[in-house]
Amino acid sequence: MALDKESGYRKNFLLIVTFIVLISILFILSLFLAFNFSKKYIENEFVSEKVNVLEQTIKPYNDFFQIKMPQVSYYSGYLDSASASRFADTTTLKYPFVSKITFYDSEVKNMPVKDGVNSKSFGFGPKNIYQFGKNVSADSIKIYSEENRKSFDVNSDFNPMALQLLSYIGRLDTAKVPGQEELFTNFSVVASNKITYLNIPSFEELKVYKEMLHKKLPQSPVYKLGMFVFQLDPSKIKIINTKPSLFQSIQVQALTYDPINISDENMTTEIALPNAFSNFKLYFISSKDHIKKEIFIYFLPIAMVLLLVYGVLLLIAFLIFRNLNINSKMFKLQYDFVNNLTHEFKTPVSVIKIAGNNIKSATSLSERELGLYGKILDEEADKLNGLMNKLLAFTQIENKAIKLNEEEVNIRDFIESTIESHTLKHPDFNMTYEVAGFKTFITDPVLMGSLFDNLAENAYKYSKPDKKILHISAKLIKGVLVFRFTDKGIGIQSSELNNIFKKFFRIQNEYNQMGSVGLGLAFCKELVNFMQGEITVKSRVGTGTEFKIVLPYNK
Incomplete structure (x- = not known):
C-alpha cells in the first residue's frame, strides 16, 4: 500500500516537472515572438515616423505660405519700398529658409508700358524693383527704376506672372465673386526653390482691369500692384527630429541624391519635401546598432511581463510541488504513526492476552504466580492507559479544550x-x-x-x-x-x-x-x-x- 502511494506521488512529481518544462518552452517561445514583434514594430516605425518628422519640419514653411505671404494683400496694393522692406525683414527673420525677396513696385495702366506686358489698352509693368535679404548690401537694394531700365529682364519672374494675370482677367466672370482659393491659385506661382506672389486686388479693381483689357476708359485709371518673388534655400530648413531615439541623422538632400557607399551597418529611409522644395527630400540615417538598442528598449517591458507571468507559474508549480512533498511526508509520518501505534497497542494487548490465557488455562495458581500475573496485567494496562492519555491530552491541548x-x-x-x-x-x-x-x-x-x-x-x-x-x-x-x-x-x-x-x-x-x-x-x-x-x-x-x-x- 505504501509503495503504491509513493509511486502515485512520484507520478505527481513527474507531472510537475512536465509542467515546468512546458511553461519554460512556452516562455522561451514567447520571448522569441515578442522580440520579433518588437523588431518588426521598430522597423515599421522607422519607416512611418518619417511622416511626423516631415510634418513638423515643414510646419514653418506652411505657416509662411498660408499665413505670411497672404499678408501682402492687407496693404490693398499700396506697398511702397519702406513697407516692403519691413515685410521682408520680418519674413527673413522668422523664416530663415527665405534667403532673398525681390519686390516689384508695379502699376496697372490703361495704356501701354515701356517694360512689362501690354495687351490692347492694358499695360502692366514695374516702376521700381527692390531686393532684400541678409546678403544684399545697402547699395544694391534698388535694382530697377524708370530712369535706369537696363537691369530689367524680359525673361525674369515678372513677365510670367504678368501673363498669368492677363490670362485670369481674360476669363474672369464679373457676375460672380471669385473665392479666396481661386484668387490665391491664380495670383501665385510655385517653382523650384521660388514662390512668386502678386498682391490680390479687390473684386471691383478686377472688373476695372477687365474693362481696361478691352477698351480705353475715359479716366485712364492707374492702379498700384505689388509683386514679391521669394527665393528659398532648402539647406536652411530647420529639421525637427520628433524621434531621436529612432533617427540618428536627418539631412536635406537633392531628390536625386544617392550615396555611393551604402553601408550594411546603417538603415536609411527618405521622404520628398512638398511644394517649392519638391526637388529635395529628407534623408534619414541610423546605425543598425542604434536600432537594435531601441528594439531592446521596446522589448524589455514585454519581456518583464512575460518573466513575471513565468515566475508566477513557477511559483504555482513550486507551491504544488511543496504541497505534494508535504503530503508525501505526512502520508509517511501517518503511516509510520499507525504502524507504531499499532505496535505500541499490540505489545501490551498481546502480553495481557497471554497472561489471561495462562490464568484461564491453569488449574491452580500459587500466590507467587498470582502476584506475577497481576503485576504484568497492571503494568501493561498502565502502558495502554498512558498511551491513550497522551493521545487524548495532545488532542485536547491542540484544540484548547482543557x-x-x-x-x-x-x-x-x-x-x-x-x-x-x-x-x-x-x-x-x-x-x-x-x-x-x-x-x-x-x-x-x-x-x-x-x-x-x-x-x-x-x-x-x-x-x-x-x-x-x-x-x-x-x-x-x-x-x-x-x-x-x-x-x-x-x-x-x-x-x-x-x-x-x-x-x-x-x-x-x-x-x-x-x-x-x-x-x-x-x-x-x-x-x-x-x-x-x-x-x-x-x-x-x-x-x-x-x-x-x-x-x-x-x-
Missing part, C-alpha cells in the same frame, strides 16, 4: 518526585538537579509532570548504556523561569533540529527501531505553548542534547 488547573508547586519536591519515579523505573538512570532564585511557582502540576516525564524519558531512551545521565536546572532569570534538561546522549543532527517538534516525526536511528509514535516532543511543544512559554533545543551529535524551556513566573 484549562490549566493552577496550583502552587514546590520546585524541589516536584523535581525530586520526577527523579524518584524515573530512577525506580530505570535504576541505571543517573539524574541530578539544581534550583536557583525561587522555591515555589503557580502551574498545572499534571501538565508540568507530563512535560518533565517526556523529556526525562527521551534523555534515557536516546543515551548509550554507559551515559544515561540527565541534569535538570531550574532558575529564575529576569522574571521568567528557565528549565534546562541536559543529557549526554547520542545527540541530534543539525538538519533534524527544525523537525523534531513536528507531529509524527521520528529520527531514524538505532534507538527508534523498536517503534515510536512520534508524538513525545510535539506533545512537549504543545504543552509549553499552551502554558504561554517557549521551548528550544541545542544538540551536538555524540555529545548530548539540551532542551531549554522558558515559562512565565507566576507566584
Whole structure:
C-alpha cells in the first residue's frame, strides 16, 4: 500500500516537472515572438515616423505660405519700398529658409508700358524693383527704376506672372465673386526653390482691369500692384527630429541624391519635401546598432511581463510541488504513526492476552504466580492507559479544550518526585538537579509532570548504556523561569533540529527501531505553548542534547 502511494506521488512529481518544462518552452517561445514583434514594430516605425518628422519640419514653411505671404494683400496694393522692406525683414527673420525677396513696385495702366506686358489698352509693368535679404548690401537694394531700365529682364519672374494675370482677367466672370482659393491659385506661382506672389486686388479693381483689357476708359485709371518673388534655400530648413531615439541623422538632400557607399551597418529611409522644395527630400540615417538598442528598449517591458507571468507559474508549480512533498511526508509520518501505534497497542494487548490465557488455562495458581500475573496485567494496562492519555491530552491541548488547573508547586519536591519515579523505573538512570532564585511557582502540576516525564524519558531512551545521565536546572532569570534538561546522549543532527517538534516525526536511528509514535516532543511543544512559554533545543551529535524551556513566573 505504501509503495503504491509513493509511486502515485512520484507520478505527481513527474507531472510537475512536465509542467515546468512546458511553461519554460512556452516562455522561451514567447520571448522569441515578442522580440520579433518588437523588431518588426521598430522597423515599421522607422519607416512611418518619417511622416511626423516631415510634418513638423515643414510646419514653418506652411505657416509662411498660408499665413505670411497672404499678408501682402492687407496693404490693398499700396506697398511702397519702406513697407516692403519691413515685410521682408520680418519674413527673413522668422523664416530663415527665405534667403532673398525681390519686390516689384508695379502699376496697372490703361495704356501701354515701356517694360512689362501690354495687351490692347492694358499695360502692366514695374516702376521700381527692390531686393532684400541678409546678403544684399545697402547699395544694391534698388535694382530697377524708370530712369535706369537696363537691369530689367524680359525673361525674369515678372513677365510670367504678368501673363498669368492677363490670362485670369481674360476669363474672369464679373457676375460672380471669385473665392479666396481661386484668387490665391491664380495670383501665385510655385517653382523650384521660388514662390512668386502678386498682391490680390479687390473684386471691383478686377472688373476695372477687365474693362481696361478691352477698351480705353475715359479716366485712364492707374492702379498700384505689388509683386514679391521669394527665393528659398532648402539647406536652411530647420529639421525637427520628433524621434531621436529612432533617427540618428536627418539631412536635406537633392531628390536625386544617392550615396555611393551604402553601408550594411546603417538603415536609411527618405521622404520628398512638398511644394517649392519638391526637388529635395529628407534623408534619414541610423546605425543598425542604434536600432537594435531601441528594439531592446521596446522589448524589455514585454519581456518583464512575460518573466513575471513565468515566475508566477513557477511559483504555482513550486507551491504544488511543496504541497505534494508535504503530503508525501505526512502520508509517511501517518503511516509510520499507525504502524507504531499499532505496535505500541499490540505489545501490551498481546502480553495481557497471554497472561489471561495462562490464568484461564491453569488449574491452580500459587500466590507467587498470582502476584506475577497481576503485576504484568497492571503494568501493561498502565502502558495502554498512558498511551491513550497522551493521545487524548495532545488532542485536547491542540484544540484548547482543557484549562490549566493552577496550583502552587514546590520546585524541589516536584523535581525530586520526577527523579524518584524515573530512577525506580530505570535504576541505571543517573539524574541530578539544581534550583536557583525561587522555591515555589503557580502551574498545572499534571501538565508540568507530563512535560518533565517526556523529556526525562527521551534523555534515557536516546543515551548509550554507559551515559544515561540527565541534569535538570531550574532558575529564575529576569522574571521568567528557565528549565534546562541536559543529557549526554547520542545527540541530534543539525538538519533534524527544525523537525523534531513536528507531529509524527521520528529520527531514524538505532534507538527508534523498536517503534515510536512520534508524538513525545510535539506533545512537549504543545504543552509549553499552551502554558504561554517557549521551548528550544541545542544538540551536538555524540555529545548530548539540551532542551531549554522558558515559562512565565507566576507566584
